[in-house]
Amino acid sequence: xxxxxxxxxxxxxxxxxxxxxxxxxxxxxxxxxxxxxxxxxxxxxxxxxxxxxxxxxxxxxxxxxxxxxxxxxxxxxxxxxxxxxxxxxxxxxxxxxxxxxxxxxxxxxxxxxxxxxxxxxxxxxxxxxxxxxxxxxxxxxxxxxxxxxxxxxxxxxxxxxxxxxxxxxxxxxxxxxxxxxxxxxxxxxxxxxxxxxxxxxxxxxxxxxxxxxxxxxxxxxxxxxxxxxxxxxxxxxxxxxxxxxxxxxxxxxxxxxxxxxxxxxxxxxxxxxxxxxxxxxxxxxxxxxxxxxxxxxxxxxxxxxxxxxxxxxxxxxxxxxxxxxxxxxxxxxxxxxxxxxxxxxxxxxxxxxxxxxxxxxxxxxxxxxxxxxxxxxxxxxxxxxx
Amino acid sequence: xxxxxxxxxxxxxxxxxxxxxxxxxxxxxxxxxxxxxxxxxxxxxxxxxxxxxxxxxxxxxxxxxxxxxxxxxxxxxxxxxxxxxxxxxxxxxxxxxxxxxxxxxxxxxxxxxxxxxxxxxxxxxxxxxxxxxxxxxxxxxxxxxxxxxxxxxxxxxxxxxxxxxxxxxxxxxxxxxxxxxxxxxxxxxxxx
Numbered sequence: 310x311x312x313x314x315x316x317x318x319x320x321x322x323x324x325x326x327x328x329x330x331x332x333x334x335x336x337x338x339x340x341x342x343x344x345x346x347x348x349x350x351x352x353x354x355x356x357x358x359x360x361x362x363x364x365x366x367x368x369x370x371x372x373x374x375x376x377x378x379x380x381x382x383x384x385x386x387x388x389x390x391x392x393x394x395x396x397x398x399x400x401x402x403x404x405x406x407x408x409x410x411x412x413x414x415x416x417x418x419x420x421x422x423x424x425x426x427x428x429x430x431x432x433x434x435x436x437x438x439x440x441x442x443x444x445x446x447x448x449x450x451x452x453x454x455x456x457x458x459x460x461x462x463x464x465x466x467x468x469x470x471x472x473x474x475x476x477x478x479x480x481x482x483x484x485x486x487x488x489x490x491x492x493x494x495x496x497x498x499x500x501x502x503x504x505x506x507x508x509x510x511x512x513x514x515x516x517x518x519x520x521x522x523x524x525x526x527x528x529x530x531x532x533x534x535x536x537x538x539x540x541x542x543x544x545x546x547x548x549x550x551x552x553x554x555x556x557x558x559x560x561x562x563x564x565x566x567x568x569x570x571x572x573x574x575x576x577x578x579x580x581x582x583x584x585x586x587x588x589x590x591x592x593x594x595x596x597x598x599x600x601x602x603x604x605x606x607x608x609x610x611x612x613x614x615x616x617x618x619x620x621x622x623x624x625x626x627x628x629x630x631x632x633x634x635x636x637x638x639x640x641x642x643x644x645x646x647x648x649x650x651x652x653x654x655x656x657x658x659x660x661x662x663x664x665x666x667x668x669x670x671x672x673x674x675x676x677x678x679x680x681x682x683x684x685x686x687x688x689x690x691x692x693x694x695x
Numbered sequence: 696x697x698x699x700x701x702x703x704x705x706x707x708x709x710x711x712x713x714x715x716x717x718x719x720x721x722x723x724x725x726x727x728x729x730x731x732x733x734x735x736x737x738x739x740x741x742x743x744x745x746x747x748x749x750x751x752x753x754x755x756x757x758x759x760x761x762x763x764x765x766x767x768x769x770x771x772x773x774x775x776x777x778x779x780x781x782x783x784x785x786x787x788x789x790x791x792x793x794x795x796x797x798x799x800x801x802x803x804x805x806x807x808x809x810x811x812x813x814x815x816x817x818x819x820x821x822x823x824x825x826x827x828x829x830x831x832x833x834x835x836x837x838x839x840x841x842x843x844x845x846x847x848x849x850x851x852x853x854x855x856x857x858x859x860x861x862x863x864x865x866x867x868x869x870x871x872x873x874x875x876x877x878x879x880x881x882x883x884x885x886x887x
Contacts, residue, residue, distance in 0.1 A: 381751050384756070
């Protein structure tokens with residue numbers, strides 16, 4: 310049958326070469342070896358062929374066909390329905406567009422991306438102490454002494470930090486941090502847990518975790534890196550939705566109670582869609598989509614990057630609908646969004662850019678790759694067809 | 696081969712008429728192979744899936760203004776997917792730097808024609824491997840990890856990874872080529 314063209318060592322070298330394991334000099338050696346003799350070339354080609362077929366065959370069952378089809382069929386279905394509905398809605402749409410043009414379009418309509426005063430997201434928040442006193446964290450710089458004797462350190466760069474070596478009291482007092490639209494804030498709790506709070510979000514937490522569990526309340530969106538402590542479970546509550554963890558990293562987006570998204574980066578967590586639901590477990594790189602009102606939930610495998618990139622100061626969308634993108638943009642840049650054409654909401658974009666970019670850069674990029682046009686008028690973004 | 700020609704013609708007719716059934720057929724026939732093909736150049740299965748999905752959606756939305764022709768459908772899809780991977784790639788895979796695309800394409804066409812068969816063959820053989828070897832195969836081929844990373848994760852030495860992977864590939868190659876030889880015999884016998 311097949312004559313052995315390669316010895317074991319050469320086979321392993323070629324394998325390492327195709328796997329990208331070798332350095333430049335070694336890559337070059339392989340090339341020269343293959344070019345030096347037709348027999349080597351034949352052996353190389355035969356190996357490449359098998360290598361590729363084996364790689365493809367291995368990955369074949371890891372391709373997530375069901376999820377892919379959901380996404381693609383959503384597009385084809387959407388188009389069909391729109392056509393039927395379009396004729397009915399046309400006259401209303403013309404009226405609405407006319408009104409919109411009259412109301413919103415700035416005078417210099419041919420300069421869609423004119424000067425704007427819209428600032429990217431920046432660290433800003435209000436801290437509510439256990440006494441009810443409110444502190445603007447952009448103004449305050451001195452450590453604050455809480456009622457139970459804990460110190461709260463404020464730093465413009467590293468955010469808020471609670472004393473880990475605080476006096477052990479049995480008193481459970483709460484602080485609350487409120488991040489407005491256009492803001493973000495980072496804090497380290499008394500147990501060392503790190504939390505990134507996104508725009509328009511609120512977190513309520515004990516100053517010291519001196520009970521048998523660590524319980525915090527969230528509104529909006531946050532990324533948690535929870536310090537491991539098997540004796541004290543960490544609980545995140547969003548109204549009736551709750552997550553139980555021991556030590557792990559995950560992102561919770563709870564801006565919409567009917568679509569609470571939890572993405573697990575590593576570790577393991579359990580969640581309850583609401584008080585009546587049973588606990589379900591989430592694996593790393595999975596997303597739980599929860600409707601906390603109905604208690605329905607769905608778990609699926611995802612690319613976690615778009616969900617957690619914000620915490621690393623990036624804006625990443627992967628094939629995301631424009632209406633969802635603009636919902637986030639509105640919070641980050643504190644703007645209002647107005648769609649002149651409903652169908653533009655269904656446009657999809659990929660994006661990967663620094664979080665602190667000028668809003669116009671983002672729009673420029675989206676204008677270049679679609680038939681949408683973005684007007685900025687004061688704090689309103691108007692999206693129309695080209 | 697002939698079956699594929701009929702399907703290609705159907706896909707083109709339906710898609711040119713913007714019938715959603717055409718997208719379904721295109722997906723059933725081409726999604727998996729195109730993802731594998733894209734992944735050859737980028738080694739990131741998730742990204743490869745995204746690229747092919749975006750491509751199908753762009754095709755449906757009429758962003759690619761070209762009449763689909765049955766005879767060249769397969770190569771047309773391949774070229775467009777390949778271009779999309781090039782645009783998305785941050786670090787170029789060894790295959791794109793050192794191996795000519797024509798060569799990859801030739802192997803791919805052959806693979807695509809008997810994909811089910813090859814996949815079954817390979818997976819059946821892989822099932823007989825020890826767990827550790829299977830883990831290494833998945834880590835390197837599916838997750839695109841470096842030997843070093845695999846060694847760390849599994850708590851073994853890098854040379855163990857290299858050897859186990861080498862052994863696995865040798866066995867799989869033998870299995871593939873044994874099959875080819877018998878197919879050749881069948882072909883040879885039926886022809887005469």
